[in-house]
Amino acid sequence: MLARLKSDFHLAMLTLVGAIIVLCVTPYGVYRLYTGSYIVGVADMLMVLSAVFATRMAWRTGDTVNPGLFLALVFCAGAFLVCVKLGSDGVFWVYPFLVFVFFLVSPIRAFLLLLLMLSGLFLIGSVLPDLIFASTFQMMAFFVTTTITSIFSFIFAYRAQVQRQELERLATTDSLTGALNRRTLNDQLAVAIDEFAKTGKQCGLILLDLDHFKQVNDKHGHKVGDKTLTELVQVLQSMMRLKDQVFRFGGEEFVVLIANIAPANFERFAEKLRAGVERKIVLPDGVHITTSIGATMLQANEDWEAWLHRADMALYQAKHQGRNQVVMA
Numbered sequence: 001m002l003a004r005l006k007s008d009f010h011l012a013m014l015t016l017v018g019a020i021i022v023l024c025v026t027p028y029g030v031y032r033l034y035t036g037s038y039i040v041g042v043a044d045m046l047m048v049l050s051a052v053f054a055t056r057m058a059w060r061t062g063d064t065v066n067p068g069l070f071l072a073l074v075f076c077a078g079a080f081l082v083c084v085k086l087g088s089d090g091v092f093w094v095y096p097f098l099v100f101v102f103f104l105v106s107p108i109r110a111f112l113l114l115l116l117m118l119s120g121l122f123l124i125g126s127v128l129p130d131l132i133f134a135s136t137f138q139m140m141a142f143f144v145t146t147t148i149t150s151i152f153s154f155i156f157a158y159r160a161q162v163q164r165q166e167l168e169r170l171a172t173t174d175s176l177t178g179a180l181n182r183r184t185l186n187d188q189l190a191v192a193i194d195e196f197a198k199t200g201k202q203c204g205l206i207l208l209d210l211d212h213f214k215q216v217n218d219k220h221g222h223k224v225g226d227k228t229l230t231e232l233v234q235v236l237q238s239m240m241r242l243k244d245q246v247f248r249f250g251g252e253e254f255v256v257l258i259a260n261i262a263p264a265n266f267e268r269f270a271e272k273l274r275a276g277v278e279r280k281i282v283l284p285d286g287v288h289i290t291t292s293i294g295a296t297m298l299q300a301n302e303d304w305e306a307w308l309h310r311a312d313m314a315l316y317q318a319k320h321q322g323r324n325q326v327v328m329a
């Protein structure tokens, strides 16, 4: 449970907000019901139940987007209702809900939802001046302060989102070539195996190693070697579908993971990659770079280590048989 909270930021935030709502709103809900404020009491208890429901759903399904949106909508509706029913006593509740919403949905969605809720309150405050606010001055102060809080929360949430995405990119990709890294490969192989077991969708793995790459470095220098590796990834990506993935396995060795493909098409595709690399990657002296490929389809009840090992054996054979060829395991 702790590991899941550590690895899934959105699930952790949803759980935190859910726990705070249960702990802080339940006593108010009970008090309101006890003192006869039934509408606000029921609204409070509905918010608590919604928080429990959304958090439970996120834990069970792994989806945090829909439960987060659901809870954000409930909070906006709840805060609106509390303001309308409790008047100026209730408006203070808007501030924590306003911040919570940024923990539940994307910054832009949160900002739009808040804009909608505040516009609704502004409309009611203008049409029925005595219903919510004690004076026009209080109403203006409320809208200025909530707008400022919304804008700063948006900036903060947006920056945090951008930084999180950048950290994720750095942790999952190879800095030289832009291909996904070895750590991500292990995760994605496990995902492919899981999907194959559940849906029967077949997938293929291509292990690809540039031929005589040491000579490229020796003859043209490391800079050209680096450029060749980057170019290789671009060439591979230009021939793959969007759902296929390319990983740097290490040095001049790469893995291409092909999702949902029939064995006959897979062999053709591996050959297309080999020919594409030979045709498109040319060194400054006009020599074409070639590549050896070991290709394997995932087999039933196979783990990712065994799958990768078969590809490695096939690649070894391709090198042994003279390079610049595809060997199917």
Ligand SMILES: Nc1nc2c(ncn2[C@@H]2O[C@H](COP(=O)(O)OP(=O)(O)OP(=O)(O)O)[C@@H](O)[C@H]2O)c(=O)[nH]1
Residues within 6 Å of the ligand: 176, 209, 210, 211, 212, 213, 214, 215, 217, 221, 222, 223, 224, 225, 226, 229, 250, 251, 252, 319, 323
């Ligand atoms: N420029 C550059 N070279 C790299 C990088 N990573 C590994 N290499 C080089 O890749 C070369 C791999 O050489 P070998 O393992 O002998 O293989 P090879 O020369 O390609 O020969 P075969 O694989 O047997 O065809 C070594 O010279 C490494 O220095 C890198 O990031 N940049």
